[in-house]
Amino acid sequence: MKIAIVGATGTAGLATTAAARRAGHNVIALSRATGVDLHTGAGLQEGLTGADVVIDTSNAFPASSDADLVAAFVAATRRLVEAGKQAGVQRLVHLSICNIDQPAFDEFGYYLAKRAQEEVLATSSLPHTIIRSAQWMEFALNPAAVTATESDVRVEDWSVQPVAVASVADALVEAATGDPRNRQIAGPSKIRLPELTRALLEATGDPRPVVVTEPSLPALAEGVLLAPDDAELLGPTPAEWVSVQRASA
Template structure:
C-alpha cells in the first residue's frame, strides 16, 4: 500500500510522481494530500493535479485508488468556501471517465481546532470561524481507511462522523494551553450561515466512529 502525502517528494506534484508511485508496485494508493487555502482557484488546481497524478499511477500499476475527502464538502451551500470547492472538484476527478476510486469522507478531525489556531493566528490572537461540526478521531478514520484498503469495506463511498455535534468554538476553548487567545469570527454570507447552521453535520444514516471529543482530550492528557 502506498500513501500519497505532502512530503517533500510530492509537495509540488512533480511530473515524475506517478512514475515513482508505480515503481513501488502498490496494491492500493491512499490519496490524503492537503494544502490550506481558501482560494477556489488554488484549491481546485492543487487537488485536481494531485488526483491526476494518483489516478494515472493507479491505472498504470493496477492499484486501487482510495481518496480521503470531507463529509458534505459537495453540498451547494458550502461551495463558496474555496477549500471545499477544490475537494468537490477532486472527487469528480477521481471518478471521471469511469475511474474506479473509493471515496472516504469524514467530518473534521479532533486536531482541527488546534490546526485552526495555527492557521488563523495574528499576533497574540487567533480567529475561530463559526462552524457546527461532528468532529471525529483521526485514529478511527484511519481504521476505516485501512478497512477499505484491505477490502473489508467495498462500498464506492464511505462516510463517517464523530459521535456528537459541537461548535468549533467549543472545541477550541476546551483545548488546554492553546498558547493564543481565541476570537470568534463570524463568516458572512450564505457559506457562513451554512457552516453555523449545520451544513457540515452528518445525516442520520452516516456511520458514527470513535470516541467523543472530551474523551479524546482526556486520554491525550494522560
C-alpha cells in the first residue's frame, strides 16, 4: 500500500514513517521540507498523487503568533481533505488528542483548534479515521510543560497517562491499512510528569535536578489528561520506556 504521511518530519511523523516502512508499505513523506505547505496548499495535491491513504500527523501552526490558531488548523485540514479527494485518496487517518472536548479546555487555543479539525472531518465526504492519543512519553521534555536551564529542569505538575509515540505510530498505520475504526489510546500507567522527566534525565545521565512547578491550568494536575474510560491501554510502561532510552543514550 502507498501511504502519504503529512507532517513526516515531526515526532509522530517520523515514528509513523518508520512504522509504515517496517510493515512493508511504500511511504510518501510530506512536510515543508519536501515542498508541501498546508497553509498555502503548495505541493499538497501533487504529493498525495498515487497514495492510497493519507495519515495526518501535522501541527499546522501559523507562522505568526498573532494569527488565529483555530482558523489556521481548520483551513489546513480543509485543504488536506480537498487535496485528498482530488488525488483519489481512499481514507484520511487523523491524529488527535484524548480529552480535547473536556470543558477545562474551553479556553485552551490548541485544544480548540484540534476540536475544530475533528469537526471539519465530521462534515467531510472523505472517509476518515480519528486516532485520539494521550500525551506521549516523549512529552517528558516538551517545552509546553518543561523549561530547561543550565542549572535545572522545571516541570509543571501534570497528571498524565503517557503512551509511547511508537505505539501511536503503530495504531495510525493499523488504521490506514485495515482497522478503520476510531480509537482512543493511552499508556498503561498513570504518572506525574515531573517523575517521568526525572526518570528520563537520570537514565540518560543528565544530572540536573527537576523542580516541580504549578501547572498553568489547575485541571492538568487533577486528572483531566488521564485515559478516558473507553481508551485502549498500550505499552510500554514508563519504566520500560525509560529503560529503552537508557540503552540508547
